[in-house]
Structure formats: C-alpha cells, structure tokens
Amino acid sequence: MVIKRIDSAAARLMGIDGANFREPAGEPAMLPPDSVSWRVFRNPVTMYIGGIAAVLLELGEPRVRHGVWDHSSFKRDPATRMRRTGLAAMITVYGARSAFEALTGRVNRMHARVQGETDDGRAYAANDPDLLLWVQATASWAFLEAYHRYGERLGAAERDRYYGEARPGAALYGVEAPPASAAAMQALLARMLPQLEPSPVLDELIAILRTADILPPPLRPFQRLGVRAAIDLLPPALRRQLGLADPRLRRRERVLLRLLAAGARRFELPSSPARQAATRIAGSGYGQDALATS
Template identity: 80%
Template sequence: MIFQRIDSAAARLMGLDGSDFREPAGEPAMLPADSVSWRVFRNPMTMYVGGIAAVLLELGEPRVRHGVWDHSSFKRDPATRMRRTARAAMITVYGARSQFEALTARVNRMHARVQGTTDDGRIYVADDPDLLLWVQATASWAFLEAYRRYAEPLGQADRDTFYAEAQPGAALYGVEAPPVSEAEMDALLARMRPQLEPSPAIEEFIAILRTADILPRALRPLQRLGAGAAIDLLPPAMRSQLGLTGYRFSRHERMLFALLARAAGRFELPSSPARQATARLAAVDRCGAVALATS
C-alpha cells in the first residue's frame, strides 16, 4: 500500500497520470536505452531539481521570462504547468518517436502564437532561434548538473555524450545549433550571463515552489528542500546575476537531498517512464518470437 502511494505520488509529480509509455509496442524512442540520457532522466529527484534550476535560468533572460510568465499558466496553476513540462521531458527521452514528434509539433504551433514586448521595449517571439536555444540548453545543463551533483558523478565522455544526444530532439523543436559538448555549453553560459537579470518573477516563482500544492501534503517539505537544491545548483556567478545570493542551502540539506536522490536511483517505480519504455521496446522481441514459433 505504501509503495503504491509513493508510485502514485511520483506519477502525479511528473505529470504522468494516465500516460502510457508502453505504446506503440516495439516503436523506438529518439534515443537508445543504453544512452546517457536514459540514465540521467531516470532519477525523479534530480529531474525535479533540474527542472526548477532550468526555469530559474529561463526567467533570468528578459525575453524568455516574458514569454513564459505572461503567456503560460505558471502563475495561476503552477502545479499543472510543472507537471506538463515534466511529462514533456519524459516523452523527449522515453516516448515513442511518433509520440515525441506529435509533442514537438504541438509545442511549435503554440510558440508560433507567443509574442510580445518586454518592459524595456524589446519585441520578442517565442520561436526566436536564440530563445529556443536558451530554453533547450538550460534544460540539458540543469538536468545533467542535478544528476551528477546529487545522484552520481559522470565522467567527461558521458557528459559530452549527454549534450550530443540532445541534438536530434532539439532539431525538432527548431533549435538550430544546440551545444553538443560540455565545453560548448560552458561557452553559451558565459556568453549569456551578462544578459541575465533579477526579477520579481523569479522571487514569485521560488515562493510558489515552496508553498503551492505541487506535492502531496505529506511530502510538502520536499518542495522547500528541492527549491533550495535547485538554487544551490546554479554557479555562484549565475546566482549573483539573478539576485539569489541571499538564499542559503546548508551542507546538511545538501547531504540530505543527495541521500534522497541516490535512494531514488536504487529502485524503479511501476509508473517509471523508463520502465514502461523498456517494456515497449521488449514487445517487438516477443512479437518476433511468436511469429517465428508459428511460422
């Protein structure tokens, strides 16, 4: 019963209620099961924290911030918005290719309708290549950094491979030249840092993370812990640029979150997209075996 509750809570957090990664039987994902991305995206704790860190970096870029904050449901329904984003991340890695292609087509149509003007008078459109690049790259960076800090270390080759693996999926979102190595990602962060700025939206987002009905009541303390872990994940220069130096994440909190993340990596819940996707891929072998047996 307790295990079922945990599984249900995890599925709700990741926006997977009713999702089925087992279909269509045998259809491959964008990436193979032995990819670095499959390993990184498997950990729900680090994905949660990585998702928060990515949004913080997105909100720091004024044009992206207006596109996200003014044209989405983050303010009025943050839990649903975060679950929808988490589900999209899972489809990116574990969903059947046809499912992922349908998702990107839908998102691209939505982006085509989003436009506006920033507070300082700059016109923006959501499908601007530079803005698409920043959103895609910050997500890759944050998921990877959360995993390697809180779950397990990854060598240089695995880190470079992780970035390279994102390229085919990024192309379907209209991202023309995503970073394909850690060195390219570091260069992008250095180039973008002067453009980042603090904002009341960032403070409001952090407050939402700490108090909104995102997790079940019994797990609500994890929201505050997760927000602290995400802020702590950002490089000191980025935290300073975003006005987040006043937030403190103690050594004990860091150790506690790492223990939780490592524990989450030791077992896989029935609702895990990776587990369901593995069953989907295995289905083609079963179908093939049946065909041979009856021929």
C-alpha cells in the same frame, strides 16, 4: 499498498499519471536505453531539482521571462504547468518516436502564437532561434548538473555524450545548433551571462514554488529544500547576476538529497517512464544489451 501510493504520488508529480509509455509496442524512442540521457532522466529527485534550476535560468532572460509569464499558466497554476513540463521531458527521452514528433508539433504550433514586447520595448517571439536555444540548453544543463551532483558522478566523456544526445530532439523543436559538449555549454552560459537580469518575477516564482500545492503534504519540506537546492545548483556568477540569495545548504541537507536520489535509482517505481519504455521496446531488438542491464 504503500508502494502503490508512492507510485501514484510520483506519477502525479511528474505529470505522467495516465500517460502510457508502453505503446506502440516495439517502437523505439529518440534515444537508446544505453544513452546517458536514459540514466539522467529516470531519477525523479534530481529531475525535480534540475527542473526548478532550469526555470530560474530561463526566466532570467527578459524575453523568455515575458513569453512564459505573460502567455502561460505558470503564475496561476504552477503545479499543472510543472507537470506538463515534466511529461514533455519524459516523452523527449522515453516516448515512442511518433509520440515525441506529435509533441514537438503541438509545442511548435503554440510557440508560433506567442509574441509581444518586454517592459522596455524589446520585441520577442517564442520561436526566435536564440530563445529556443536558451530554453533547450538550460534544461539540458540543469538536469545534468542536478544528476551529477546528487545522483551519480559522470565523467567528462559521459557529459559530452549527453549533450550530443540532445541534438536530434532539439532539432524537432527548431533548435538549430544546441551545445554539443560540456565546453560548448559553458561557453553559452558565459555568453548569455550579461543578458540575464534580476526580476520581481523570479522572487514571485520562488515563493510560488515553495508554497504551491506541488508535492503531497507529507513531502512539502522537500519542496522547499528542492527550491533551495536548485538555487544552489547555479554557479555563483549566475546567482549574482540574477540577484538570488545564497541558499546556504547545510551538509546534512546535501547528504539527505543524495540519499533520496540514491533511493530513487535503486527502487524504480512501476510507473517509471523508463520502465514502461523498456517494456515497449522489449523484443524489438532495439537496445537489447542495455535493457538487459537497466
């Protein structure tokens, strides 16, 4: 009964309650089970921290900020928006190819309608290749860094492989040349740094993420800790550029986050998209070696 309740709460948090990753039977995902991405995306603790860090970086770019804040439900209903984003991330890695292709089609059609001007008169469009690149790359970076810090230390070759794995999926979103290595990602962050800026929207977002009804009441302390961990995940130069305060995580808080992430790795819940996807492709001959050891 306890496991069932935890499983239900975790599924709701990730936006996958009611989602079915077991169908169509035998259909592969965009990535094989032995990919680095399957390991990174299956940890809900690090995905939660990384997801917040990604949003902070995205909204630090003024054109992206206006596109998200002015044209989405994030401000009025952050919990639902985060769950939809979480579901999209899970489909990207674990969903059947047909489900992922349908998702990208819907997102691309929605992006085609999002356009406007920033407060200082700069035009923006959600399907701008530069903005698509920033959103895709920051999400990839943040999920990887959160997993690397709190879930499992990854070697240089694994990190590069992870970035390379994102390219086929990114192409369907219209991202032409996403970073293919950790070095390329660092170069993009350095290039974008001068374009990032502080904003009252970031302060409002952080306040919302700390207090909104996102996690169940017993987990609200982790919700606030997760926000601080996400800010701490950002390199100091990025935090300063965005005007974010030093979160000052205590050593015991870092240890707690690592223990929670380790527990999530060790005790995978029944509703886990990775577990469902493994069931879907079992018997298809696709990635059988990886499935045997996952």
